[in-house]
Amino acid sequence: MATTQEWKFTAKEIAEKPDLFLPGHRACAGCGPANALRMIMKATRGPTIVTEATGCMEVVSSIYPYTSWAVPWLHTAFETSAANASGIDAALRILKQKGKLQEHVDVIAIAGDGGTFDIGLQALSGAVERGHDFLFVLYDNEGYMNTGIQRSGGTPMGAATTTTPAGSVMPGKLQHKKPIADIMVAHNMEYVASATPYYWKDMLQKVRKGLEVEGPAFLHVFAPCPRGWRSESAKSIEYEKLAVESCVFPLYEVVNGQYTLSTPSKLISLAPQKKRPVTDYLKGQGRYRHLFNPKNKYVLDEIQRWTDERWTILLKKAEQNA
Ligand SMILES: Cc1ncc(C[n+]2csc(CCOP(=O)(O)OP(=O)(O)O)c2C)c(N)n1
Ligand code: SF4
Numbered sequence: 001m002a003t004t005q006e007w008k009f010t011a012k013e014i015a016e017k018p019d020l021f022l023p024g025h026r027a028c029a030g031c032g033p034a035n036a037l038r039m040i041m042k043a044t045r046g047p048t049i050v051t052e053a054t055g056c057m058e059v060v061s062s063i064y065p066y067t068s069w070a071v072p073w074l075h076t077a078f079e080t081s082a083a084n085a086s087g088i089d090a091a092l093r094i095l096k097q098k099g100k101l102q103e104h105v106d107v108i109a110i111a112g113d114g115g116t117f118d119i120g121l122q123a124l125s126g127a128v129e130r131g132h133d134f135l136f137v138l139y140d141n142e143g144y145m146n147t148g149i150q151r152s153g154g155t156p157m158g159a160a161t162t163t164t165p166a167g168s169v170m171p172g173k174l175q176h177k178k179p180i181a182d183i184m185v186a187h188n189m190e191y192v193a194s195a196t197p198y199y200w201k202d203m204l205q206k207v208r209k210g211l212e213v214e215g216p217a218f219l220h221v222f223a224p225c226p227r228g229w230r231s232e233s234a235k236s237i238e239y240e241k242l243a244v245e246s247c248v249f250p251l252y253e254v255v256n257g258q259y260t261l262s263t264p265s266k267l268i269s270l271a272p273q274k275k276r277p278v279t280d281y282l283k284g285q286g287r288y289r290h291l292f293n294p295k296n297k298y299v300l301d302e303i304q305r306w307t308d309e310r311w312t313i314l315l316k317k318a319e320q321n322a
Helices: 013-016 032-043 055-063 079-098 114-118 119-130 180-185 197-212 232-243 263-270 278-282 286-292 294-321
Strands: 049-055 073-074 107-112 135-140 189-193 217-222 254-255 258-261
Touching: 032 055, 032 107, 032 135, 032 197, 032 217, 032 232, 049 055, 049 079, 055 107, 073 079, 079 107, 079 119, 079 135, 079 232, 107 114, 107 263, 114 119, 114 135, 119 135, 119 180, 135 197, 180 189, 180 217, 189 197, 197 217, 197 232, 232 278, 258 263, 258 294, 278 286, 278 294, 286 294
Parallel strands: 049 073, 049 107, 107 135, 135 217, 189 217
Antiparallel strands: 189 254, 254 258
């Protein structure tokens, strides 16, 4: 991967760089995705076009006649952010071929977990297979939040949503989260990574790396939704940290199939006693409240078992590349 490394992303540099995702949008207080997008747009390197699928972040940022986007921005249907990015990339290429465009323009496609894990997966897979030059940002708030908190393929086991209500019939969602990053790695992409705003510098560096790839790149961003998670607005950033510390959402990069743990997760791999139990992360979120009833302990045990298993598999992949 060609990388210029001319960026530092110091707090000062980030604070001074103008916002490209502007305040005044309608996101809820403590919205993880809105916070993530504001930061992500600080890592752009020049002219950038954003295309975004229907979902909370599109709805809250583009209520006509207002917009939060200080870059060219195209709304697209729920299922087609990657297809739209393909079209933009193709148009830019033609303009270059015709000599009508000299400078490079970065393309970012944005979608929520519903628009990525589920309905957008086909368009994403096709765009990546064709090798279009774009960065796909998945903001994962683990549910279809814009339409009323339904479960998605990214919703974790045990979470109560409006379509997986916790009660006598089921203890929240019955299935584990779909391994979306692994699915993208299986496309032989040059760059796949996970990130979350609590580790902002790590996230910004990954955005820039993804933009520098000449071809498709995929960034999985973990972003809490206080409304859908039934959690306190002020705690979103804390849950981002706890998700990493409990290995529910490890941070890593996959460059040409080579896995590397990012520093916060690397530190846990070096000092396993620092790995926190999943209950530290789950407690306090209303969507998991029912799991702390003794009759549902088996679900908590399964979440811990699965988290440990996924972490062990990730460690092995990273070790093989060390
Ligand atoms: C084909 C199609 N089906 C359903 C919808 C309704 N719809 C709009 S946004 C949305 C949920 C989006 O969920 P997600 O992508 O996870 O983003 P979030 O709202 O959580 O930010 C749904 C179901 C639609 N717009 N188009
Ligand atoms: S419902 Fe969730 S994702 Fe949507 S704007 Fe509110 S906090 Fe953000």
